[in-house]
Amino acid sequence: MTPWNSANLGDSVSSIDTPALILDLDAFERNIELMASALKEKGIRLRAHAKSHKCPEIAKIQIAKGAVGICCQKVSEAAVFVEAGIKDVLVTNQIISPNKVKRLFELARSARMGILVDHPKQVAVLLAQARVTGLEIDVYVEVNVGSNRCGVSPGKDAVALARLIAESAPLRFAGLHCYQGSAQHLRLPAERKTAIQEASKLAKEVRDALVAEGMACPRVTGAGTGTFLNECDSGIFDEVQAGSYIFMDRDYSENQLETNDLHFEHALFIQATVMSYPEPHRAVLDAGLKAFSVDSGMPAVWKRPDLKLTKASDEHGVLEVSDPSRIALGDRLTLIPGHCDPTVNLYDALVCIRNNRVEAIWPISARGALL
């Protein structure tokens, strides 16, 4: 726990204590609207990925704007959202420990819960708990459509796994989860298009094989902020799991777009202060590895091409200064995180601003929910 808050309601932005995680409400709301209207037009469901924000206030806004529910990555994360009143949560991950399975079914008393499998053993632990509780949950087969992380290979193993679930009432075979994670940050539109065409082909093969065997395949779900328009156009996906579109980080903004792509705006920032300025071409920020993640590279400095973050240690960010006349000790700078999800997970709250004032402070209630 931090012993004091970065900001209080009504504060001016310039009085926010740094480092702080900032949400620009106008940009955030435009991103929410843009996604909602695009998917509505296409007749594709949005199941918003809440691992990006871990914030029930945001999940409620997404659902109010048409999302059918949320997905998240951990059962403990799901617990936070169910507790906050979210009624439809898909945990887009595998679980194998009986304790987590037990927790998942506890949540199924209050919400429609879903989970992924890619091995019969996971089905067995789920089924055991389903029989104990008599509760139904949605079970999706995760198919490896090119990201080479989790997921059963497309083909007979995928079909057999779906059949196993379908024969394991009260488990409910809910469909296929086909997320092509490694396509999200391919920089060229044509690269992303090709990757999702291949993923869609594999997803279709599995779905068609299920149908050929007389099984229903209620849903094909997947996609992320980088590629979802391709999944929408595939004719096979009927649900999109985008998460980062609400925030847009530096990494996503480096994807090249086509004219008909949607332009989401940066809405998530870190405010930081120049706490040391020891040399004309080197300044040091009060934000480092505990204030932003660097797995997708350094944050960018917002609207300041003259400043470049070159190094981060635990609590220091070193800036290369090209024009010393434009920076001074004590200056406040705004950073665009390299990768939004693990950055959000470092903070207890989002400081939400509009018209240069703190309009809301939203707890990141599922921060640290690792289990």
Next chain:
Amino acid sequence: MTPWNSANLGDSVSSIDTPALILDLDAFERNIELMASALKEKGIRLRAHAKSHKCPEIAKIQIAKGAVGICCQKVSEAAVFVEAGIKDVLVTNQIISPNKVKRLFELARSARMGILVDHPKQVAVLLAQARVTGLEIDVYVEVNVGSNRCGVSPGKDAVALARLIAESAPLRFAGLHCYQGSAQHLRLPAERKTAIQEASKLAKEVRDALVAEGMACPRVTGAGTGTFLNECDSGIFDEVQAGSYIFMDRDYSENQLETNDLHFEHALFIQATVMSYPEPHRAVLDAGLKAFSVDSGMPAVWKRPDLKLTKASDEHGVLEVSDPSRIALGDRLTLIPGHCDPTVNLYDALVCIRNNRVEAIWPISARGALL
């Protein structure tokens, strides 16, 4: 907040819910003893760096074993330790915002507080608050001795800054802070020795210049786990700020040691579970970027050279498996974090184990204390 805990007191290690941050108490206590006895023998003070652990229980053990106090990097972190009863805290960082300075002086009512400066403006904001409150604090001049992060250049600017502090009662000029951060992970002992010889030479020049002008230089403080024996041998440093020695991460263990170096043991681990095993040579752990930091590279798998973490996404760690006969879905593995400090900052508690049982659960009370 996670809605449930990884472990309860008395649990067997194999029942800890994963991912979890584990402290091997036997190894930890040996590390504590090894450092305490080495520094006692050399007559050098230990001011343990608490940014590594953020845990008051650990700070108290370090002080009980002879540390004169702690250092940390943020005023909000210091607040957690002062609240927990620590009486001597040096914030090894610069601050410039009046709000942080005010908080620092509030802590000076309960503990001896110290802070670094590398610019006269920082002295001015400290002095303003010192005059308002009438409270004394220790102010150290940070000298850039080679790490090229913060710190005034050795030479006349450093001397002038020390004089400014000395003339700014009730601020107290406490000495020089000379931390050579970039030397800590030089792999060869000779490289580390050379870097600290150079740092010590620069520190000595500044100290001698102060003495030549008739000023006292009460202390020269610095050093980290990678180099502290070199600082001990320098004849100029009289206080060591090591932090990571209690845990030892993968990055530190890659430093080559000489025969007379101290062998600290790995004491900090992450327990993780194979949640998906889709291909013979690819397994997936339930721990990713939100369970460990990757700024210093991937975690190693403890005592399992057959397994290599090759990729991490938010909640997935992808393992390259060289011998499929040695791993199965549901297996528990133990990881050695690449970098301990930002990894600890991801967890709410340390699960402390001995003899295969959970002996204690220590809150990481200053987790997320960024201000």
